[in-house]
Amino acid sequence: MSKGKVWKYGDDVNTDVIYAGKYTYQQMRPEEMASHALEDLDPEFAKDVRPGDVIVAGKNFGCGSSREQAAACLRAAGVQAVVAKSFARIYFRNAINLGLPVLQSEEASKNLKSGDDVEIDFGGGKIISGEKVFKFPPLPDSVIGILEAGGLLEWTKKKLERAK
């Protein structure tokens, strides 16, 4: 289990503020992408985020565009998971496909604050912050295979090899 600090945001955090449209059609290295993460929501984030940190937000995280960099830039910034009350559909798929864990927990969303210490027990389905423990539901079977393979590309590679 790796530890980190909570970055807390509200409802409907959209993909434009996570990763602006003006960068979306440029090819960038992961560290460059990380430097623009959440730029239009919280300019401090990209400067101060540390590997293992966790984003905690309200409902409908990742609504808006299908741009995958909105998941990739957070992973590149070292974010170990996003915890939210709910996720927008395409964001959820993209995050899984890129290996960024997205965890649904209304209780954690409600109770965690910016700066809280947090660790995540993925196997046990628990988000732990001091005395507080929040459970998250297991991911659907269909996506566990993708996460276990290390993302959709690796999963597809294996599938193609099997087909040979």
Added chain:
Amino acid sequence: MGQTFSEKALGRKAGKRVRAGDVITVAPDYYLSHDNSSAIIGEFRKLGLKKVVAPEKIVIVLDHIVPAADEKYAQNHKTIREFVAEQGIPNFFDIDAGVCHQVFSEASFALPGSVIMGSDSHTTTYGAFGAFSAGIGRTEMASLWATDEIWLRVPETLRIEFSGRLSPGVYAKDVILKIIGDNGADRANYEAVEFVGPAARDFSLASRMVLANMAAEMGAKNGYFEADDKTLEWLRARAKADYEIVMSDPDATYEAVLKYDISTIEPQIACPHAVDNVKPVTAVDGKPFHQALIGTCTNGRFEDLAIAAKILKGKKIHPRVRALILPASREVYLEALKKGLIEIFVEARCVIVNPGCGPCLGAHEGILAPGEVVVSTSNRNFKGRMGGRDSEIYLASPATVAASALEGKITDPRKYL
């Protein structure tokens, strides 16, 4: 027990009877991508394959930053053109065609009952033609190119029944903004949205596209209208493949049914910085602004431009305002040109921008400075989307934007009818 449209359309592809909640693997009929194809190509190459599985299913439209605004974008376009040639992809539309969703529809890849995946969130638009169409990400698109397969969860369905008739000065855009405002930006998250009822059939195909397009702003996986005589008429001249109309059964199960008497709706506007922050136009009447944008994949069709031209004809836009006209496609542009709309816009002091996405996503062709305000017919008003972080975006119908452009402040269009 009956089935919804989405259960039926996906079940046909899966080769079995499916229910909402089932996870299935399907081979879609078409898959759409745009300027992001260069990133998809990068992911595809990582798979170590030489050839895409089904080149005839790939549709690529360059639209997001066209013509290329700088060298990086130019390189992206070049990479895509080379890949198209190398792979023998027959359905490629270069920078002259227009916004992908309009171009895809005009070329009639959007067929009733078909299943379409697009690496763009507004892929929901093709529900206007009775198709099942949903947005996905780039990595998924690369995987589709490699395997012609994708996993999908069969969505629950939210049914929205329309009755009544629109009042003068009120349009499809006002209806969808009202629905999003009433129900929230995540009301239909993961769900299909069916737009039905007698008043749904009254909407033109262009208007249906507005509603299906913005179903994405309620979080929907797909939007849907039943194919009817209007759809068949559109397809008669355009369809290049066979299709089968798919409709929900009368006893299908819905997550919920919402009812709207559209005759009670007045002009609506989405205020910064969320699409569900919707008010009647009268609530923000008089708010000054800097730029007007009429067009995009949401409201850039001929009927939209005609509504705006009717209001702008013989008048000049307010001297403090810049007005951009962004036709959704070359076909729309040409019709507007032939029917004299372009002359009306230029006389009114509007700037005609080439068909594409440009300013809507803040890429180029009309970016806002910090503190500036735009009133736009596009579909998103997220903070910073069209330029500076402190800029503001209001979303409204072409009539409201045109009337507002004349006055230099947000204006109820009904006074110009």
